[in-house]
Amino acid sequence: MIVGRVVNTVVSSRKYDSLQGLKLLVIEPYYGDDKTCFVAADIIGAGTGELVLITTGDTTKYALEKDAPIDALVVGILDREPSI
Template sequence: MIMGRVISNVVSTRKYNELQGFKLLVIQPYFGDVEDSFVAADEIGAGIGELVLVSRGSAVENGLSRKAPIDAAVVGIIDHEPLKKE
């Protein structure tokens, strides 16, 4: 699981049927390189600028409300930003 900030939405007019209804977000890792951004599915309502917890890998499918080809999902919204080590 990693922490990241939502920096954008992904808008897709055509996509795999099982992805219909999932909000797709661009996540920038909180720790690490800014260029390592990735897309994660969201079912809990995270928005741009929020700090979130993201689960990655094949086990993500077990936590979804329905079967879908997703390998990164937002699983929590962080209320208080932790101190970042410099």
């Protein structure tokens, strides 16, 4: 899983119905030099600035109540910044 920081949200009015109700967060990776942002869906209420844990690929299905075309999902919010 990837540790990342929520830095923004994206808004999309024209999207698949199965994405309705999912917040779309812009995530900046916490580890490494490559800070290329990506988008993760969220249903647990992560806020801007929080550090989150993200799972990728088809494993997102194990956390969703209905199937959705989502390859990145917030699965946890970190209590504090890791020391390493």
